[in-house]
Amino acid sequence: MNDMTTASLAGQERKAPGRPRNAQADEAILRAVLELLSEGQTVAAISIEAVAARAGVGKATIYRRWANKEALIIDAVAAMKGPLPALAGESVRDDLVTLITANRSGHARGFSKVTACLLPELLRDDSIVEMYKAVTEPRRELMRSVLRRGIATGELRDDLDIELTLLMLTGPSMMHGLFQWQPRVPDEGFVEKLVDGVLRGAAA
Incomplete structure (x- = not known):
């Protein structure tokens, strides 16, 4: 994960969704990221494709909610903290x-x-x-x-x-x-x- 901008560190503003947010889908996506990390996947190795497959959603669902992988991982770790x-x-x-x-x-x-x-x-x-x-x-x-x-x-x-x-x-x-x-x-x-x-x- 290189050239991370200040904006992404603060949790980049997500793309405006084309449909209402689904809390269940959000939870599944964030949980998928945490499961991949807990299995020893590096941040660099984790892909949006892998997260989508684990969460049972399409890549477009993730990109409607998060601008990039860095913003997604920040939110996942924040969710872990509670x-x-x-x-x-x-x-x-x-x-x-x-x-x-x-x-x-x-x-x-x-x-x-x-x-x-x-x-x-x-x-x-x-x-x-x-x-x-x-x-x-x-x-x-x-x-x-x-x-x-x-x-x-x-x-x-x-x-x-x-x-x-x-x-x-x-x-x-x-x-x-x-x-x-x-x-x-x-x-x-x-x-x-x-x-x-x-x-x-x-x-x-």
Whole structure:
């Protein structure tokens, strides 16, 4: 996937459909992309023809909805992540727990193989890194906003390094979720313990 434009990274505007959208067809198409990725297909190897065949639709159905393969894959990975969770906005701790729990939901875990298969490609292809960032950045920015709010309200230190704290919160969760990096750390209560551990150093 080369020469990916900024427009496609943001999710290029899709072509106007010639008929009303079919949610069932959309779901089948996005699921087909994720299944191909989870089977080890590279982004470059996946074709619109293969996606259409797996989803049981015609190529024209896909092109009516997505301008190109890059836009389709971005939407598929975004669908895998699920919608952004609603935050109560009252407690930094509670909001961080909500955000990290959403990233570790049963829906997201069902596609953990997709993330694992994308990792080698992230090392090989900068354009795929940018594609993945386009999907994950809204979630990261929401977490940043929680940390900024905590600084403003006095819950967190005013000299807090937001980007480093973000990495400390998301890195262990991703690695443990994908690979069970530390089998002696149980899943039950993991998110709360992770957030509490980071906040011990981040609290005002």
